[in-house]
Amino acid sequence: MFTEEKKEEKSLNFLEEIVEADLQSGKYTQIITRFPPEPNGYLHIGHASSICLNFGLTKKFPGYTNLRFDDTNPVTEDTEYVESIKNDIRWLGFEWEHELYASDYFDILYNFALTLITKGLAYVDDSTSDEIAALKGTPTEPGKNSPFRDRTVEENLVLFERMKNGEFPDGSLTLRAKIDMAHMNMLMRDPILYRIKHAHHHRTGNNWCIYPMYDFAHGQSDSIETVTHSICTLEFAPHRELYDWIIEKLEIYPSRQYEFARRNLNYTVTSKRKLLQLVQEGYVNGWDDPRMPTLSGMRRRGYTPESIRDFCDRIGVARRENMIDVGLLEFCVREDLNKKALRRMVVLDPLKVVITNFPEGVTEMCHSENNPEDIAAGVREIPFSREILIEKEDFMEIPAKKYFRLAPGKMVRLKGAYIIQCDDFVKNESGEITEVRCSFIENSKSGQDTTGINVKGTLHWVSAAHAAPVEIRLYDRLFSVEDVSSEELDFKEYLNPDSLHVITGYAEPALLDSNPGDSFQFLRKGYFAADAESTAEKPVFNRTVTLRDNWAKASESK
Numbered sequence: 001m002f003t004e005e006k007k008e009e010k011s012l013n014f015l016e017e018i019v020e021a022d023l024q025s026g027k028y029t030q031i032i033t034r035f036p037p038e039p040n041g042y043l044h045i046g047h048a049s050s051i052c053l054n055f056g057l058t059k060k061f062p063g064y065t066n067l068r069f070d071d072t073n074p075v076t077e078d079t080e081y082v083e084s085i086k087n088d089i090r091w092l093g094f095e096w097e098h099e100l101y102a103s104d105y106f107d108i109l110y111n112f113a114l115t116l117i118t119k120g121l122a123y124v125d126d127s128t129s130d131e132i133a134a135l136k137g138t139p140t141e142p143g144k145n146s147p148f149r150d151r152t153v154e155e156n157l158v159l160f161e162r163m164k165n166g167e168f169p170d171g172s173l174t175l176r177a178k179i180d181m182a183h184m185n186m187l188m189r190d191p192i193l194y195r196i197k198h199a200h201h202h203r204t205g206n207n208w209c210i211y212p213m214y215d216f217a218h219g220q221s222d223s224i225e226t227v228t229h230s231i232c233t234l235e236f237a238p239h240r241e242l243y244d245w246i247i248e249k250l251e252i253y254p255s256r257q258y259e260f261a262r263r264n265l266n267y268t269v270t271s272k273r274k275l276l277q278l279v280q281e282g283y284v285n286g287w288d289d290p291r292m293p294t295l296s297g298m299r300r301r302g303y304t305p306e307s308i309r310d311f312c313d314r315i316g317v318a319r320r321e322n323m324i325d326v327g328l329l330e331f332c333v334r335e336d337l338n339k340k341a342l343r344r345m346v347v348l349d350p351l352k353v354v355i356t357n358f359p360e361g362v363t364e365m366c367h368s369e370n371n372p373e374d375i376a377a378g379v380r381e382i383p384f385s386r387e388i389l390i391e392k393e394d395f396m397e398i399p400a401k402k403y404f405r406l407a408p409g410k411m412v413r414l415k416g417a418y419i420i421q422c423d424d425f426v427k428n429e430s431g432e433i434t435e436v437r438c439s440f441i442e443n444s445k446s447g448q449d450t451t452g453i454n455v456k457g458t459l460h461w462v463s464a465a466h467a468a469p470v471e472i473r474l475y476d477r478l479f480s481v482e483d484v485s486s487e488e489l490d491f492k493e494y495l496n497p498d499s500l501h502v503i504t505g506y507a508e509p510a511l512l513d514s515n516p517g518d519s520f521q522f523l524r525k526g527y528f529a530a531d532a533e534s535t536a537e538k539p540v541f542n543r544t545v546t547l548r549d550n551w552a553k554a555s556e557s558k
């Protein structure tokens with residue numbers, strides 16, 4: 001489906017165009033962008049898109065990108081998340097100029113608030129959140145002024161200081177900007193700037209019991225860092241007016257906000273809140289479960305940073321939200337692994353084949369290339385003997401039309417080894433085929449001249465005596481429906497019950513020479529990565545992706 005697509009020199013996206021124009025006009029000599037995660041969860045594929053965009057801009061144009069933790073909400077944040085975020089960004093292949101924390105600006109932000117109060121542009125409000133909401137109005141009706149709106153500057157300064165000193169309980173008072181309760185943009189109707197929250201913060205401890213709201217922290221942090229282009233997702237477009245208002249009134253560095261569309265992937269969720277639920281309620285085995293769309297989950301599953309960057313590059317940036325097909329992501333990882341992954345033979349559902357004319361107790365070494373796409377990867381030895389294992393599905397008692405695998409009287413090539421012919425088979429009482437009996441053709445070993453023998457199928461196989469049992473985790477999509485993003489849906493009801501099957505596979509010995517994270521192509525079966533906890537004693541492999549898009553085929557044949 002995606003193979004037709006060619007990677008060409010792409011024209012600039014709309015954000016690159018803006019940056020280029022700003023540099024050409026001399027508005028800036030270098031640009032500064034930032035990636036601003038809230039440390040309340042692990043990064044997911046949507047964040048990767050924002051990372052590639054922000055870091056990508058300063059790779060293409062002069063300037064740099066900061067990593068700023070947007071940690072102004074004490075309750076949901078944690079240092080575990082901070083560490084995982086740093087780790088994931090580096091793994092993806094990017095390095096930030098400065099590591100910054102919005103919480104480091106709490107003093108500056110407090111002083112900014114004092115400035116607004118002094119200018120008569122902010123006031124302390126005793127209204128409860130319900131009372132504030134009741135006076136807010138609707139998009140078509142203006143709101144009403146709070147009875148506390150006309151407090152004097154002195155009164156506001158005293159009250160705000162007392163808020164800071166912890167004299168009031170949570171939710172009793174707020175600091176609000178004094179803008180316009182009849183403003184067309186609801187966010188401009190005296191937005192809350194500070195709220196009281198007696199909570200421990202992962203970095204500032206118990207120093208503060210008032211915390212700035214997003215709108216009074218984000219733009220100001222950008223400004224403190226002299227960020228030139230502050231890129232966020234579309235839902236923040238209505239906030240831009242407030243972003244500009246605060247910067248203007250404080251007379252601080254004029255950072256500018258630009259929006260691009262959030263990236264959503266089908267068959268999964270890209271919301272930290274929902275992913276946290278899956279983790280906490282035990283639907284998956286942690287944030288790095290290979291079914292998760294988190295970067296740590298994808299890494300464990302065998303995705304490479306190159307494949308994720310390629311994916312982000314191909315989807316580009318858009319101004320409108322849309323759903324991206326996970327098939328594109330899978331296409332990108334196949335492309336990358338095809339170039340890099342060593343080939344190995346592993347039988348997932350074994351059927352014994354006895355080569356009756358091959359001597360008992362003899363092992364003969366065969367050879368096969370590690371990667372036909374990369375000659376430098378060399379060749380490996382594969383032991384061949386009288387008893388081998390093939391996939392059950394590679395034998396049919398009564399072959400269907402165009403079945404070029406093994407069947408009575410038919411010949412196949414064993415990859416890297418001999419051509420064999422099926423002479424007979426054995427069934428047990430319940431009618432299952434338990435053994436296939438074959439003979440090998442002399443002088444038909446891979447590399448020998450076999451002109452005159454017409455063989456269409458090539459099978460993967462392992463020598464039974466040399467096969468190593470390995471645990472194989474077959475992963476599939478986490479959700480069984482395409483779009484689970486709607487808030488009306490209980491997304492957990494749509495989990496795919498078949499998202500994980502654990503089986504034992506039988507591997508050629510060379511596979512055991514691997515380290516956690518190594519990727520392989522299991523011939524004819526897909527790409528697999530050695531799990532983070534895989535050991536020589538208990539090897540475990542995760543299926544990254546099948547060789548072909550089985551889902552596309554299934555829906556085509558419907």
Ligand code: ATP
Pocket residue numbers: 035036037038039045046047049050070231232233261262263264270271272273
């Ligand atoms: P979530 O809803 O998953 O918590 P968020 O936007 O609240 O996402 P943040 O930690 O605030 O998460 O995001 C950091 C940056 O990543 C922000 O600039 C945000 O716009 C961007 N981002 C988050 N999710 C996506 C997405 N799906 N597509 C593109 N960018 C995203």
Ligand code: MG
Pocket residue numbers: 038
């Ligand atoms: Mg957020």
